[in-house]
Amino acid sequence: MDVSRIWAKDYYKLPGAYFPHSAYPVDMTMNPYPVPHWGWEVCETPWAVQGLWWHYLYSADTTFLRNRAYTPIKEAVQFLAAYMKRPEAHGGERWKDNKYHIFPTIPPELYALRPGFKYNYDCNIDLTLTKFIFKAFNEMVGILNTQKTDASLLKDVKDILAHFPDYPTAPSEKYGKVLVSVPGEHDKVVYNVPIALATVFPGEDHGLHSNNATMELLKNTYHNQQNEGGNDLVFINLQAARLGLLDIERFKRHVNYSLLPNGTATDMVMQVHGRYSDNTKYDYMGAMGIWFENFALPVVINECLMQSYNGAIRLFPNWNKTDAQFFNLRAAGAFLVSATLQKSMVNNVTITSEKGGRLRIFSPWGKKGNIKRTNSSEKIKDDLIEIDTRAGETIVLQP
Template sequence: MKTLTFLLAIMLFCITCFAQQNDNIFSSFERAKLHPLTFDKPAIDFFEGALLGNGAMGAVVTTRPDGIMIYFGHNNVWDIRLAEDNKEALGTFEYVFNKVKAIPDTLRLLTDDPWYSKYSKMAAENYRKPYPRPFPCGSVLLGFDRRNAEMLGHKLDISNGLCEVYLLTNEKEKITLQIFTDMLQDKLWMQLVDKNGKLCESIFDRVKVMPDPSTPKEFPQYTTQEDLEKGLIAFRQVMPYQEPEDYNLEKGHHNDKAFSLTVQFNSSLEKTNRIDWNGNLQEMALMEGSFVNKNNFIGCILLTEGLNSKVPKMSAVDNLPSQSALKKSFENGTKIWKEYWNKSGVSLSDSFLERTWYHNLYFFNCAVKKGVSTPGLFANWSFNDIGTAWHGDYHMNYNTQQPFWLPFSTNHLEKNLSYVELIEFLMDVSQKWAKEYYNLPGAYFPHSAYPVDMTMNPYPVPHWGWEIFETPWAVQGLWWHYLYSKDIDFLRDRAYFPIKAAVEFLVAYMKRPEARGEQWKDNNYHVFPAIPPELYALRPGFKYNYDCTMDLTLTKFIFKAFRNATTDLGIQDEEKDLLADIEDILNNFPDYPTAITPDNKEVLVSVPEEHSQVVYNVPNALATVFPGEDYGLHSDQETMNLLKNTFSNRQNEGGNDIVFYNLQAARIGLLDLERFKRQINYSLMPNGTASDRVMQVHGRYRDQTNYGFMDRMGVWFENFALPVVINECLMQSYNGTIRLFPNWPLDKDAEFHNLRAVGAFLVSASLKDSKVSEIEIFSEAGSTLKLVLPWENCTMKNSKGKTILKSKLVKISTQKGETLKFEAK
């Protein structure tokens, strides 16, 4: 019988032969194989373990000297209880605004005012509850006697998600436990093989299934199931819909959810006993058993989740886990992984950056899948309190958006559908909040949100809940999806309505009497009040609370996107009134705020009246570059000088900048790749993911701050976007013009294929010996191609033949489905 090891060798041989037949093609699947994640000793800590996942279910495989522990989580499994108290006491925006306006501007902080202090505490009461949050799905231990085997370490093959745990028997034989997740079902498979890849005698003497220790005492008691003859152990946990004071433990609620974790082996189980440390006989407890058959070892772990009424009360068993079923699952999964990898790829002379690219694309695929809940801050890996900080929720002031910067240039638009589904889910509560709290049309997207039923803004505290820029930022990814796909049906059916709702709110907000008039001493429409991300909060006298750079640039972005959307959909006449309001505002739009540095240079800052030496958390100063995309390499020289001055002057405290900060730098061609690599290395966890780590003081942090205090909060989903920084060094297209290697050293060889560009172009190019060789561009939608060529003269080949081009900037009409090749003449 063929084993996983043998199958893998055959597949890799075929891939290598194919690659050798065509020198212009490299397989990303093959490149990924070159970058395994290895650990050469027991990985006892959660953050040392191998991360597995299928986009819905996540698993962390840890090892210890006497066993293997696997922790389970799932994007759909949450503590879904939600507090929505104080609805009436919150009042309306107008009520709170007038109260704040009356507070003397001589106070140091708004919370020094008794009314506001009391109000803000009341408004935060719901968020201070420990729920909602991701809920861990339990763990499974496979134990062995150290007298029989020694734990050596593990290796994770990111090309196909196969984790191999290495053990050494007393006979000095190396044996391997192979573990992988099914990519179509929420299952984890495992088998124990010898050095030849054949099933071997099992060294495991017990299995133990454990519900998560953080399970609240007020939850219904989990139920268990044991069928020792069939090698099965399971538990089932109900997730209450209501808060404890409202929940009836006996009757439950029709919206309750549940999950079950079922472990089954190809061997019967039995209860055994041992003498404990005190000399007493200790029998195996519930959900623990010993293996009867030691001839071979195959196991399967199934995670089932959904409404309580839909999750079976008992686990049904049709067949014992078999090698044929395991083999089929692995073959299907390998095919899915291969399709995933070969959508795009990079081959870089810089092995660290190439490894970073492939590792984070692997993690991203493990964590995201359309049709299940969009991952929160820490995705689908959790245990105990790991993954619960800030409720593990959706923070709409960068955290939620950042990982979904990745799908566009990497040509994984299918992954962005998870984000689209989140925005669609949030539409009801966002429209309701705009209407009932602001008394304005459209939609106001909340600062924080959860994948649970919500009827109000979960975090209505003004000092962060009034971040206006979060509304255009929330829908930006929908417009990008259209720009990079040119899918007019997507624009019409899924993107247009949320974008229009955001625009309606922003127009109405900027046209309020408080946002324009004589008090401003100009004729502009202002974003007021407003709060820069992660900075100042709401201030007495509204100092630093208007025309924030992030508000201005994202509002301008989404206004222009809406205008272009109506043109592409041919509905300008239907939307003429809203379009007229947009033009009026854009013609009377505030300037981006600037300040003068101590060495007399003008720089961009986050908000008017701010000095030039502020230490930011979110890199606000260059928001016009990204996410605003108003400035960049296309800008005039005066603007580029402003951007360069701002870049050299800015300070960021860390925590929220490993992707964001460096992406901005790449967009203007100023990213120091060696420094970028050092920051990644500084932030790396043992499992290969990048943590959010502090970089400096003088912002929120102090000299005695633990610079790694966020390391153990969870696996930071947002930092899986690291490959997009590398992509922007290799190819940029944000304004519709493709630029090749704009931030890549010419003396470092690099090759990429099928990076996706605005206009639905798939771009491939290589840089070798300091020269760009052949460029290949596939036109998916037949858009007009705008390209900056690296040569003065070149030959273009397409379906019509050859054309000589004598300009670096070319504009070419393309046909849907055609390929264009460019070579130096």
């Protein structure tokens, strides 16, 4: 936090905290990667604190939210709001609109700084992560009852969200309109980080909850998106699972291709036309040590079995007809969920509420089923079941 505050204040002359590109697990006295290019990736500030909100979202731990998460999230939001409200990022001859822009910035692993700042504004991943943390801040303020203290910042956030840039798109001859990483980009870019679908993950603005027109755009983008094999083993497959498009057998082949003799998974080269050529050694990243993001491989399967990122639980949202069973997967809202899929029928659905709160879960059987609670039983009346729960309560859904 100290280094991030200093960098925001001394380099940008802005309030809050700008989180650095690199950080070490020791007390730091300077920004270790101040170089423009990757040091100017604005997305890293909301990304650095996103996990703090996720921790609260899935645990409902308000003590953690107040004592550990509130300050870093607030100071990231302070910086981002001030950055987007700078005169250089709003109005004038450059923009000719009433929107607040993220400028300048760098798309991760792409382009660096360009003449005239081409490709250096409103990057897809900057926009989606900034929107994510702005919305999280709004919700956090309500939970912690800090509306008076944070009134000025809340006003700025509300104003920016009301004048927020659109996600960049490009026409594809094969797939129609698709999302791309940055305005002005064409549709055939080969990415290292799968930025085109960052609105699905990690941004969580889009997914199975999206309307039909947006889902069409997301599906077009998924089929169009090309990745060279860097930083994508979990990333791109989780995006697919969040859209219900993941081919699990193909995912297993991707994992197998990426395995090292010690059982960890590296990032293997997948294709050329990005940074790699036909002469690039396909496993050259395997000699660089552990790619720790790949320890998250189980989450891809978890999210095929259950999703809850937007507060509504979906069972088996990306699964085929194969029998499956899971126990106590953690859902947003601090719910532990178990379910079985046998002969294409979902059953044995139990949900334990750790902290109480409102349970929202899509019925696997439409309106044909029962809700069993400790002292009551009732029919399922809607496709989306909504129940106010008590801490420690277990609810059983039956077909």
